[in-house]
Each structure stands twice: as C-alpha cells, then as structure tokens.
Amino acid sequence: MAQNKSLDVLKKNIWTENPVFIQILGICSALAVTNTLTNTLIMALGVVFVTGFSSLTVSIMKSLIPRRVRMIVQTLIIAFYVILVDIVLRALLPDVSKALGPYVGLIITNCIIMGRAEAFAQSNPPIISLWDGITSGTGYMGVLVLVAVIRELLGFGTLLGYRVLPEGFVNWTIMVTPPSAFFIIGIIIWIAKSIMVREEKKK
Amino acid sequence: MSPEIDPFILFFASIFTSNILLANFLGMCSFISISRDLKSSHGLGLAVIVVLTVTSAVNWAVYHLILEPNGLHYLRFIVFIIVIAAVVQVLEMIIDRLSPALYMTLGIFLPLITVNCAILGVSLLLEIRRYSLLQSVIYGFGSGIGWWLAIVSLAAIRKKVEKAPVPAGLKGPGITFIIIGLMAMAFMGFSGMLRVQ
Numbered sequence: 001m002a003q004n005k006s007l008d009v010l011k012k013n014i015w016t017e018n019p020v021f022i023q024i025l026g027i028c029s030a031l032a033v034t035n036t037l038t039n040t041l042i043m044a045l046g047v048v049f050v051t052g053f054s055s056l057t058v059s060i061m062k063s064l065i066p067r068r069v070r071m072i073v074q075t076l077i078i079a080f081y082v083i084l085v086d087i088v089l090r091a092l093l094p095d096v097s098k099a100l101g102p103y104v105g106l107i108i109t110n111c112i113i114m115g116r117a118e119a120f121a122q123s124n125p126p127i128i129s130l131w132d133g134i135t136s137g138t139g140y141m142g143v144l145v146l147v148a149v150i151r152e153l154l155g156f157g158t159l160l161g162y163r164v165l166p167e168g169f170v171n172w173t174i175m176v177t178p179p180s181a182f183f184i185i186g187i188i189i190w191i192a193k194s195i196m197v198r199e200e201k202k203k
Numbered sequence: 204m205s206p207e208i209d210p211f212i213l214f215f216a217s218i219f220t221s222n223i224l225l226a227n228f229l230g231m232c233s234f235i236s237i238s239r240d241l242k243s244s245h246g247l248g249l250a251v252i253v254v255l256t257v258t259s260a261v262n263w264a265v266y267h268l269i270l271e272p273n274g275l276h277y278l279r280f281i282v283f284i285i286v287i288a289a290v291v292q293v294l295e296m297i298i299d300r301l302s303p304a305l306y307m308t309l310g311i312f313l314p315l316i317t318v319n320c321a322i323l324g325v326s327l328l329l330e331i332r333r334y335s336l337l338q339s340v341i342y343g344f345g346s347g348i349g350w351w352l353a354i355v356s357l358a359a360i361r362k363k364v365e366k367a368p369v370p371a372g373l374k375g376p377g378i379t380f381i382i383i384g385l386m387a388m389a390f391m392g393f394s395g396m397l398r399v400q
Contacts, residue, residue, distance in 0.1 A: 024376050027231035028320045072288070079281045087277060102327035105280045109320035111232050178226050179387040186373075186380030194372030 006131055013135035016196075019112045020143040021189045026112040029103050030144050031181040037160050040148035041141075042096050043103060046085040048137030051113045054078045055133030058121040074117045075108070082107045112140055147184050151175045210341050217345030220394040223321050224353045225387040227328075230321030234354055235379060237315075244358035247312040248351030252344065254316050255325055258290050259343025262326040263336050283326045291316055321350055356386065 019025045026047075033043045057077050058065075065073045086104050089097040097104065107113070116136050121129040152158060155175030157165040174180050223229045230251070237247050262283050270276050295313045299306045316322060325346050329339045360382055369378050 021376075024235050025232060027235065028228045028324070031231065032228040075284060075288075076281065079284060082280055083277060086280070101331055102324050105283075105327045106229075106320050106324055108280055108284060109323050177387075177391065178228065179384040179391065181228070182380045182384030182387055186377050186384060189377040189380060190370070190373045192372075193374075193377060194370075197371055 006128065009128065009132050010135045013132065014139040014142065018139045018143065018192070019115070019136050020140055021185070021192045023112075023115070025115055026110040026140055027185070029106055029110060030140065030147070031178070031185065032103050033100060034144055034148040034151055034181055035155065035176055036099075037145070037148045037152050039096060039099055040144050042089070042093065043100055044137070044141035044144050046082075046089070046104065047107055047110060047112070047140055048134055050078060050081040050085060050107050050110075051116055051137040051140075052130050052133035053081050054113055055116050055121040056126055056130040057081075058117040059124060059126040059129035062122055070122075071114075074114060078113050078117070079108050112136055143185075143188060146188065147181065150184055151180060155180070208338065210337060213338055214341050214345045217342050218349040218352065219390055222349040222353060222387075222390050223325065223346040224350055225383070225390045227324065229324035230319045230350055233315055233319050234350075234357070234383075235376060238354050238358040238361055238379070241355065241358040241362060243312070244354045245351075246308045247315065248347075248354050250309045250312045250316055251319065251321065251350050252347030253294065253309070254287070254291060254313070254322055255347035255350070256340060256344045257294065258287050258322055259325060259329060259339045260336065261286055261290055263329055263334070263339040266330055267336075279327075279330065283323055287322050287326070321346070353386065353390075357383065360386075 013019070017023060020027065020030055029043065029047070033039050054074070054077050058074055061073070061077075082105065085107065086097070089100070089104060113133075116133050120132045124132070149159065152175075153164060154172045157163060157169045157171055172180075217223070221227070224231070224234055233247060238244050265282060265286055266276075266279060270279055270282060275282075291313050295306075295310065298309060298313075325343055329342065334342060357379075361379065364378060364382065373381075
C-alpha cells in the first residue's frame with residue numbers, strides 16, 4: 001500500500017501534475033537560468049534539496065505550528081534551506097553562484113515549494129512528504145534540463161561547456177536571449193498537453 | 204554594474220530594455236495567472252509599482268545600514284522577505300484608512316505581492332549591482348512601471364486571442380507563453396537605444 005502511494009506521488013509530480021507545464025508554478029527561475037546546462041543542473045538540484053527538506057520539516061513540525069502563523073513559519077523554514085544552498089554554492093562553486101545571481105535567493109519565492117508544503121506536507125507524515133518534495137523538485141528539474149539542453153545546444157553549439165555540434169554550425173543567437181525561453185516552454189506545454197488530450201480520448 | 208549610471212537612462216532601461224519580466228523573468232507566476240482579466244491586471248500592476256518603490260528604498264537602507272556593517276549579509280534572504288511582508292502589511296492598513304476606493308482596487312492584490320518574486324528579485328539585484336539609494340528607488344519605480352506595462356499589454360492581447368482558433372493542446376498557458384515570447388522580442392527592439400546590465 002505504502003509503495004503504491006509513493007509510486008502514485010511520483011507519477012503525479014513528474015507527469016500528470018508537473019509543477020512547470022501543468023500547474024505553471026516556479027516559472028521565473030525555470031526560464032532565467034536555462035541558458036546553460038551547468039547552471040540549470042545546479043539550480044535545479046538546489047530546488048530539489050530545498051523542496052524535499054522544507055516539506056520534511058513542515059511535516060515534522062506541523063502539529064507545533066499554530067495555523068494562523070503557518071505561512072510565515074513555512075517561509076522561514078524555506079529561507080533557512082535556501083541560505084544553506086547559497087552558502088554552500090558560494091564556498092564550493094563561486095563562479096556558478098555569481099552566474100546565478102539573484103536566482104538562488106529567489107528559490108524562496110518559488111511557488112512550488114510553498115505549494116507542496118501547503119498542499120501535501122501539512123496533512124501527510126514526514127517520509128512521504130520528503131518523497132513528495134523530492135519528486136516535485138525532480139518534475140521541475142526535468143523540464144528545466146530539457147529547456148537548457150535545447151537552448152545551449154542551439155545557442156552555443158555546446159553541452160555542459162563541451163563542443164557538441166560541428167564547427168561549421170552557425171549559432172542561433174536568439175536561443176541565448178530571453179524570448180527563446182518563453183517559446184520553448186510554450187512548445188513543451190503544447191506537446192505535453194496534446195499527449196494528455198490524446199490519452200484522455202483513448203480512455 | 205557601474206555606480207555612475209544616469210538616473211534617466213536607468214529609469215527608461217528598467218521599463219523597456221531590461222524589463223523585469225521580459226528580460227529577467229521575475230514575477231511570472233502572477234503574471235500568467237492574473238493576466239486573464241484586464242481590470243485585475245491593472246490593479247495588480249499598480250500595487251506592484253507602489254510596493255516595488257517602497258521596498259527598494261527600505262531594503263536598500265536595511266542592507267547598507269544594518270546588515271552590511273555588521274557582517275550579516277548572509278541573512279539578507281530572510282530579512283528582505285520579512286521587510287517585504289511588513290511593508291505590504293503596513294501599506295494595506297494605510298490605504299484602507301486613507302482611501303477605501305483605492306483599497307478596493309489594490310487591497311485584494313496586496314497579499315499576493317508578498318510572494319511575487321519580482322519584489323524580492325529587485326531587492327536582490329539592487330544589492331548585487333550595488334546601486335545607490337537614488338538609483339535603487341528609480342530602478343524599483345521603473346521596474347514597477349515596466350511590470351505594469353507588460354501585464355496590462357498581455358491581458359489586452361489575451362482578450363483578443365480568446366476568440367482565435369488555437370489548437371487544443373496550445374490553449375491557455377501554451378499560447379500565453381508564445382505571446383510573452385513575442386512581447387519579449389518586441390521589448391528587445393528597444394535595446395539599441397540604451398542598455399543597463
């Protein structure tokens with residue numbers, strides 16, 4: 001039974017209720033960091049970490065937090081983990097930390113995290129909440145990585161900084177600029193929704 | 204990055220070429236969900252202008268007068284978000300007292316603004332770019348106007364698109380993103396005139 005539930009949560013968070021392309025949450029950072037794959041991976045891992053542990057913490061503390069102040073307490077819990085991520089990044093990967101600029105701090109206002117804390121961790125036991133947090137972080141990461149691969153490959157001809165496309169390839173400069181991020185997310189939503197519409201029809 | 208940016212250039216750049224939404228992707232969540240309706244977009248946009256201007260000034264002061272001299276800069280995330288929440292709360296009370304009509308327009312949107320990442324994002328950008336107090340207020344105000352302009356235009360465009368024959372999978376958020384992408388390209392057209400990084 002427990003296993004069924006965790007599989008269910010996994011499927012929901014990665015596909016049917018994916019935070020990015022179905023619920024349209026946490027889009028700001030999803031778009032801003034995707035011009036190179038390295039930054040995206042690090043940012044997304046940060047989000048997975050923060051979502052997982054803040055859901056865990058909220059779930060453990062839920063009986064101790066008075067309902068009226070729970071939003072503030074949740075924000076503080078999230079901010080605590082974001083500060084951890086920020087300090088670790090500054091110490092270990094100062095270049096990436098600089099390139100991400102304000103977006104590490106903006107994990108705090110990423111609605112996915114608050115959303116999971118409110119919708120799931122409030123009313124579920126700790127371990128499954130941790131799992132729920134990690135999987136919705138992963139659903140978010142999947143979309144981000146996809147966008148980043150497309151943008152870096154076509155915009156710079158590289159992946160993770162290594163040259164992938166032949167030298168003769170003319171870079172698509174637009175892929176490096178902000179509008180391309182909007183277009184790609186729009187197209188991903190289009191494809192995902194179309195597949196879902198078709199699945200619905202089969203049933 | 205440079206501390207001597209002309210205030211006018213900063214002002215116009217923050218509205219057009221470095222639009223907080225279309226170039227920095229800040230405040231997307233409410234941008235997408237509220238822009239279905241022109242009237243609420245306008246209300247939310249106005250509230251963002253007010254809150255951004257005030258929080259830019261307050262957070263600049265808190266950071267440069269309290270956090271930095273005491274070596275507490277790593278606390279900035281928590282402190283900024285608390286300041287933003289407090290400013291929003293106080294503004295809500297002031298507006299309620301002074302102008303019930305304005306409160307009816309802005310009131311319902313004010314709580315939403317606390318979690319609008321544009322507000323926290325601008326505060327963090329001020330600190331990273333090391334703007335002066337004057338520059339911070341101008342940048343905050345300009346970004347607010349830029350945000351308002353973007354959401355009102357998007358809401359107007361979405362109203363027209365509602366009646367257009369859009370493929371089923373692309374309806375709703377999908378087509379909205381494509382529209383935003385086109386808007387971002389249009390705003391980029393201004394970047395030949397001036398640019399602030």
